Amino acid sequence: MDKFPFQIVGFDLDGTLLDSHGDLAHAVNHALALEGRAAIPAAEVRDLIGGGAKPMLEKALNVTGGAVPEARFDELHRALLAFYEEHIAVETRLFPGGEAMLDGLAARGVKVAVVTNKIERFAVKIFKELGLTDRFVTVIGGDTLGRDRAKPKPDLLHLMLERAGAGRAAYVGDTTYDTGAAAAAGLPCVAVSFGFNDLPSAQLGAAAVIDHFDELIPVLERL
Structure with a gap:
């Protein structure tokens, strides 16, 4: 199997990883x-x-x-x-295919991170309640560096790269906050059409759009 092209994959939380x-x-x-x-x-x-x-x-x-x-x-x-x-994780769940997708990235040795505009302690609590904490090398919130440095500024993605270490990175999101931050940080961004899109997914400015998490790993392999 060819070497996977990304060593780090970051995810937005609400509307991307989790249906909250x-x-x-x-x-x-x-x-x-x-x-x-x-x-x-x-x-x-x-x-x-x-x-x-x-x-x-x-x-x-x-x-x-x-x-x-x-x-x-x-x-x-x-x-x-x-x-x-x-009441942070009563109805909140991974989007369909999310667990298998995370398994697939882990099997390829990918370091997975979360970069969200949600308050950091809330994101940490959700993943703890859902039993997902160990999946991520870091969880970064909108207040981690102060609200003036949240997405769509690139600062949180720069922090992700700093914490995750060396390697080529991509980001996955569902809104212009995500595609804007990724573009500013110089990272390719994959948009999910099933999220809380603030524009039609094809207009978000992403390098690719997926309709199900089954598609993410093959799309990343092509980027």
């Missing part, structure tokens, strides 16, 4: 209820995810009646995060 929209929807709707707003169906919350909890809450407020004063927004944001942390 159900648990995120419960947290968003908890915050909306505190403001007396109507709940948003979980399927529609998928379209609000991307960039972290604050942008998600801002969009949710906008579609249910409009923005609130900054101090109230901060209260609702804290309430959302507290609820989410308590």
Whole structure:
């Protein structure tokens, strides 16, 4: 078998590795209820995810009646995060084919990392609850270097390369935050069409698009 072309593969979390929209929807709707707003169906919350909890809450407020004063927004944001942390992996699961894909990368000696705009401790907690912690050489969150250095800036991907060590790297994501960060870091990016795409997957600017994790390893071999 030819040597696998990438020694490091990084993944976004929400909408890429994990389908977390159900648990995120419960947290968003908890915050909306505190403001007396109507709940948003979980399927529609998928379209609000991307960039972290604050942008998600801002969009949710906008579609249910409009923005609130900054101090109230901060209260609702804290309430959302507290609820989410308590109920972080109730419905969240790997997307179909994810476990076999991770097995395949491990069999090829690939170091797998997670780079997400989610708060780092939340990402670490999810993987612990799902029994996935040992899969990753590092888990980097949107607050790991400070919020001003989150994706789409390249800083978190530079940190991934620093922590993972030598080797050619690729990144896998589902939004323009991911493709933008990868491009800025000089890494090829594969987009997943089944995620929380903020543009049609073909318009995300990725080197390739996959519709199922069964396709990822063959696509990486061709890049």
